[in-house]
Amino acid sequence: MRIIDIVYWVVGLIATIFAVYKFYRFVTSPGIDTNSDLWMAIGAAVVACVCAVAYFLRHVNKEEEIHITQ
DSSP states (O other), X not given: OOHHHHHHHHHHHHHHHHHHHHHHHHHHOOSTTHHHHHXXXXXXXXXXXXXXXXXXXXXXXXXXXXXXXX
């Protein structure tokens, strides 16, 4: 696993946790600042999706050697 894959995982997980937190705040707290919470949650979810797509696109068409010994 390369270092860029680890960066994709870490950034993706942090963005996912942040998106869930902001969406939870948007749903549970009535107030003036809830609109910005929604937009921040959407932005963090987009970042998480971009990280997931970038990670999986790096691993397309990778051939793994299968050693069969009997």
